[in-house]
Amino acid sequence: MSEPRLPFADPRDGAPAGPRDGVRPGMLDPIEAAAPRWRRPRLRLGRWSAPLGILGAAVAVLWILIALFAPVIAPHDPLAQDLPILQPPGEGTLMGTDALGRDVFSRVLWGAQVTIPLALLLVVLSVLIGAIVGSVAGFFGRAVDEVAMRVTDLVMAFPTVILAMVIAAALGASLVNAVLAALIVSWPSYARLTRGLVLGLRSSNYVVSGQLLGFSAFRSLGRDIAPNIVGPVLVLASLDIGTAILLLSGLSFLGLGAKPPTAEWGSMVSDAIKNFDAWWIGVFPGLAILTVVIAFNFVGDALRDALDPKSATIKGGGTTL
Amino acid sequence: MTSSTTAVRPPRTRGGRTAHPFLRYALRRVLTSLLLVVGVTLVTFVLTNLVPGDPVAAALGQRAAEDPAIVAQFRATYGLDQPLVVQYFTYLGNLLHGDLGVSTTTHNPVVDDLAKALPATLEIALGAIVLSVIIGVVLGTIAAYRRGKASDHVLRVVSLAGLSVPTFWLALVLYYVFYFQLHIAPGSGRLSSDFSTPPHVTGLTTVDALLAGQLDTFLDAASHLFLPVLVLTLYTVGLLTRFVRTAVLEILDQDYVRAARAKGLPTRTVIWSYVLRGASIPILTVVGLAFGSLLSGTVLVEAIFAWPGIGSYAYQAASHLDLPGIMGVGLLIGVMYLLVNLIVDLLYGVLDPRVRLAS
Numbered sequence: 001m002s003e004p005r006l007p008f009a010d011p012r013d014g015a016p017a018g019p020r021d022g023v024r025p026g027m028l029d030p031i032e033a034a035a036p037r038w039r040r041p042r043l044r045l046g047r048w049s050a051p052l053g054i055l056g057a058a059v060a061v062l063w064i065l066i067a068l069f070a071p072v073i074a075p076h077d078p079l080a081q082d083l084p085i086l087q088p089p090g091e092g093t094l095m096g097t098d099a100l101g102r103d104v105f106s107r108v109l110w111g112a113q114v115t116i117p118l119a120l121l122l123v124v125l126s127v128l129i130g131a132i133v134g135s136v137a138g139f140f141g142r143a144v145d146e147v148a149m150r151v152t153d154l155v156m157a158f159p160t161v162i163l164a165m166v167i168a169a170a171l172g173a174s175l176v177n178a179v180l181a182a183l184i185v186s187w188p189s190y191a192r193l194t195r196g197l198v199l200g201l202r203s204s205n206y207v208v209s210g211q212l213l214g215f216s217a218f219r220s221l222g223r224d225i226a227p228n229i230v231g232p233v234l235v236l237a238s239l240d241i242g243t244a245i246l247l248l249s250g251l252s253f254l255g256l257g258a259k260p261p262t263a264e265w266g267s268m269v270s271d272a273i274k275n276f277d278a279w280w281i282g283v284f285p286g287l288a289i290l291t292v293v294i295a296f297n298f299v300g301d302a303l304r305d306a307l308d309p310k311s312a313t314i315k316g317g318g319t320t321l
Numbered sequence: 322m323t324s325s326t327t328a329v330r331p332p333r334t335r336g337g338r339t340a341h342p343f344l345r346y347a348l349r350r351v352l353t354s355l356l357l358v359v360g361v362t363l364v365t366f367v368l369t370n371l372v373p374g375d376p377v378a379a380a381l382g383q384r385a386a387e388d389p390a391i392v393a394q395f396r397a398t399y400g401l402d403q404p405l406v407v408q409y410f411t412y413l414g415n416l417l418h419g420d421l422g423v424s425t426t427t428h429n430p431v432v433d434d435l436a437k438a439l440p441a442t443l444e445i446a447l448g449a450i451v452l453s454v455i456i457g458v459v460l461g462t463i464a465a466y467r468r469g470k471a472s473d474h475v476l477r478v479v480s481l482a483g484l485s486v487p488t489f490w491l492a493l494v495l496y497y498v499f500y501f502q503l504h505i506a507p508g509s510g511r512l513s514s515d516f517s518t519p520p521h522v523t524g525l526t527t528v529d530a531l532l533a534g535q536l537d538t539f540l541d542a543a544s545h546l547f548l549p550v551l552v553l554t555l556y557t558v559g560l561l562t563r564f565v566r567t568a569v570l571e572i573l574d575q576d577y578v579r580a581a582r583a584k585g586l587p588t589r590t591v592i593w594s595y596v597l598r599g600a601s602i603p604i605l606t607v608v609g610l611a612f613g614s615l616l617s618g619t620v621l622v623e624a625i626f627a628w629p630g631i632g633s634y635a636y637q638a639a640s641h642l643d644l645p646g647i648m649g650v651g652l653l654i655g656v657m658y659l660l661v662n663l664i665v666d667l668l669y670g671v672l673d674p675r676v677r678l679a680s
Contacts, residue, residue, distance in 0.1 A: 052478065154360045158655045161617030163364075166651035169639055170368035246487055250621050253489050255640035269490050273625060279497050286490030294485040301481055 053302020059295035063288075067112035076103035078110040078263040086278045096280035098271060104280055107263035108288050114264045116292065118175065119244040122182050127237050129183070130190020135221050135229075137191065138198030145195070152188035160185045161250055168256040175264075178257035182247050186240065193236055197229040231307040238300035242293035249289050265289050346670045354663040359413075361655040365648045366412050370405070421652065422645030426637055431649035434634060439653070440524025441511060442619050442630030447525075448546055449553035449615055454608055457558050461565025462592060465573060476562060483559030489621040492552045496625055499548060507544050509627035516541050549626050553618045557611040561604075568603035572596050601672050609665035616654050 066073065076083070076093075081101045089096040095104035137148035155163065167181035198221070201207055207224050215224070249266030251257040258264030265285040272282025396402045403411070415421075421431035464476040499506035507513055511526050516538050519529040527546065530539035572578060573596060581595045597604075623632030631650055638646030 153357065154364060157357045157361055157659055158364075158651070159613035159617045159658050161614075161620060162651055162654045162658075165620065165635065165639060166365065166368055166647055169642060169644060169647040173642060242485055246485075249487060250489065253487075253621060254636060266487075266489075269487070269493060272493055276497060276501060279501075282490065282493050283497075286487055286493065289487045289490065290485060293487070294482055297481050297485050301477075 050302060052298045053305075056295040056298025056302070059291060060299060063112055063116060063292050063295065066109055067116045070109045070113050074103075074106035074109045076106040078102065078107045079261050086275065088278075089280050095284045096278070098268075098281045099275050099278070102263075104268075104284055107268060108265070108284050110263040111265045111268065111285060111288060112292075114175070114258060114262060115245055115248060115266075115289075118179055118248055119241055122179055122186065122244045122248070123237050123240050125183055126186040126240070127190050127233060130187040130192075131194045131229075131233060133187070134191035134194025134196075135198045135225065138195035139202055139217060139221055139225075141199075148191060149195070152191050155185060155188045158185075161247060164247060164251060165254060165256060168251050173256045173259070175252075175258050175262070178248055178251040181251065181256075182244065186244065186247075189240075190233065190236065193232060194229060197232060198225055201225050201228055235300060235304040235307055238303050239297060241296040241300070245289060245293050245296070343670055347667055350663060350666045350670075354659050354666075357659050358656055361652060361659065362413060362416060363409070364655075365652050366409050368651075369412075369644060369648055370408075416652075421649040424638065424643055424646040424649075426641045426643040426646060431645050434646070435631065435649055435653055438629060438631045438634045440630075441526075441628060442616075442623070442632060444511075444525045444527065445546060445549045445553060445623075445628065445630065446612075446615055446619060448550040449557060449618075450608070450612055452550060453554045453557035453561055453611065453615075456554070457561025457611075458565050458597070458604065460558070460562040462569050462597070464562065464566040465569035466592075468570060473566075476566075480559040480562040483555050484563075486556065487621075488552055488556050488618050489625065491555065492549070492622045492625040495548055495552060506548050507541070511542060511545050511629065512538070513541050513545070549622060549628055552622050553615055556618055557615055560611050560614060561607055564607040565600070565604055568600040568607075569596055571603075572599040575599065602669055605665050605668055605672070609662045612661045613658050616658060620650070620654075 079102065083093065083097045083101045083103055085097060085099055085101040087093060087097040089104075093103050093105060095108065098104055098107070133148050137145040158166075164178075164181045164185045167184055168178050171177035171180060202225070207220055210220055210224050248257060249264070249269075252264045252266030253270045255267070255270065258267050260267065265288050268285035269282045269289075272278070275281055393402075419432045421435070423429070424431050424434055427434055460476055460480070464473045467473045496506070496509075500508055512518060519526065519533040519535055519538055522529050522532050526542040527539055530536075530542055578591065578595050578599070581591050586595075619630060619632035620635045621632070622628075623630050624636035627633065631653065635647065635650040637643070638650065
């Protein structure tokens, strides 16, 4: 304890410090007294959720690998129309061919490259926007809070898919616009969640005492509050990856996302409507969506069990679980 | 929560008359909902005006659009030269007159199209919400009661899987299996071709058939309802089961439930009169949310069953980028969703006196 302690040292460092500058002997150091001891979140995995979470993680990783290596694994060009049309699975191709003579298996593999990165990007962006808006609203309150919350009210006044559909249609059908539409409808649940958590922590002793010591709002939010809200936000985000995939493929299914030649799962299912007897055209891309979504949902569920933030589901607002 | 102090306070009076606390509560909720309806129209208005591409050029064609005089006249005729605020109020006025524009795919007024499609959607939506509430509450309660046991885990996996299924794909698979392969389910549409639509009373084919006393028509209509309702139910049941489980778990921990059990009341009484009564508010909330996901579901599902409702209309409008049609659907579903949530809010006040007194 020879080196002088910086006044801005993280209160959670937990090292029993000597009296801080400005804290008279005999007076309780406000930070030391109020800061909760930093503990690693206790992992309480249920008997079943852990194996399911691991299974989910394995499948999710498998799909991410498929997305990365689709060009190498796929036996055919996903866009080439050089195979006999409407060929059932097994007769030369693993999953048959579609109405234009394209290999369904190759298209399913390439589809991973479209949907998974976009869904991840969508969730990351929603978390960023939502967390920033939510913490600013929760921390500063007043007009900022009022405006931010009325905007989230407005977005949440619509069922998610419907608003995304309307926005995507107004912006014009393209994948980028579909992601933009999905982003507009999905950040508010993070803003709500973050705001609620920040509001709860703002008046906690260790934040207040930090402010008494003259910490800037930025520092309070970033160093004192943020670490304590990461858990619930992370859980909501992990459960949201599945929702994002469903939303994006749903928009493409409606014709508001990927443009026709692109190998995208939702629009591939949509192709199947015109060829009901060729079941393989729609079943395999749908199975791809199902397995990816279920995998991410199992991971999210296990994560929720582990971190157990009850608030993630109840205060999180309407769009996800 | 200051509910205990507010409960003893006499109702505030205004203008000498005692305002009934529930009425005050209801009035506030109705006003909030009206504000949100205005917000919803604002969203559709902004989106309609956001369209990339010049509406003038689209409406007039390239050659006429190059003549400034014609363009100016066109803009004046349709009020496009007015400030956006004025345009918004014109838009609102049109909405109040039931003018949602003309669909570019069907060339009918959007409001007529929607009015024709609405009963079909209501029929499957009502069927699905009733079914999923019953199943979801039962399964959720079972899961909560058997927390940590095998059945709880099975229900949890099943409901999570139900939430992970792309509804549009499930519809396709069920339609293929039950219609194309097994020939159990009837084909698409609301009635088989050898039945004629019963006289229009409610617009719900099943109800109309019953009212007309045509039992065979009713059975046929009900069999057509089966698959679409099943698909929508499977999705919402997952949502409801998970939420009901959480809500019931929270109530099970309460002292009054423990007291009821200690008193030796039969489990059925404890569940119905104590647990579910206590959990009714969170359950209601989820039903409101589930209704939203159900309305979204119809948009993705109806097209597959060629079910002539709002969903098929939206699918058609979306794939043709028919903006008035899509905005009409968005507006209608947005308002319906607000209405359902308003009803949910009002029911809170009925079910829980603290809600209407505290707010």
